[in-house]
Amino acid sequence: MDEPPSDVLAFLRQHPSLRLLPNTRKVRCSLTGHELPCRLPELQEYTRGKKYQRLSGSFSNFDxxxxxxxxxxxxxxxxxxxxxxxxxxxxxxxxxxxxxxxxxxxxxxxxxxxxxxxxxxxxxxxxxx
Structure with a gap:
């Protein structure tokens, strides 16, 4: 498998709940379990969504x-x-x-x-x- 583009890798570093799956061209969200294609427009659209915003905002910084x-x-x-x-x-x-x-x-x-x-x-x- 070839390496994803650098802009996608930078985006994944900004969102720690999104993980790149090994040996596939997909990304999995640890908050919701969604699998997404490893393309920047789809990832940006998903992170702007209501469900992701709600889960990432409330659970990310609360212990x-x-x-x-x-x-x-x-x-x-x-x-x-x-x-x-x-x-x-x-x-x-x-x-x-x-x-x-x-x-x-x-x-x-x-x-x-x-x-x-x-x-x-x-x-x-x-x-x-």
Whole structure:
């Protein structure tokens, strides 16, 4: 396979979610799973699209691992997160995660969890009592 043009390679460096597939002339988007031909006009059109803009803007710079011990990916709903303290599903968007973690229910559950850790008692969410 020959190397893609330099303008395409420069465009791919600007968009880290777009990956050049080996041994093919295609590019795959890691956010959506779309495969595109390795041509600059198609790549530019795709990155100007609404779905790519929405996914790249919200997920690229937000770190969900900061909430990791208590908020984990849901096993039942792939597109959501699950809070182990409140036993609630949360949409996988930065606004929803921040709103949940700053809310009264989560803060109260986090305080109870920390108290249980200090006393050496296993934490049981309030809704299971």
């Amino acid at each position: 969900y691992a900061a909430f990791e011990p208590h908020i984990v990916p849901s096993t039942k709903n792939r597109h959501q997160l699950f809070c182990k303290l409140t036993l609630r599903h949360i949409n996988k968007s930065p606004e929803h995660v921040l709103r949940h973690t700053q809310g009264r229910r989560y803060q109260r559950a986090l305080h109870q969890y920390e108290e249980c850790q200090k006393q050496g008692v296993e934490y049981v969410p309030a809704c299971l009592l």
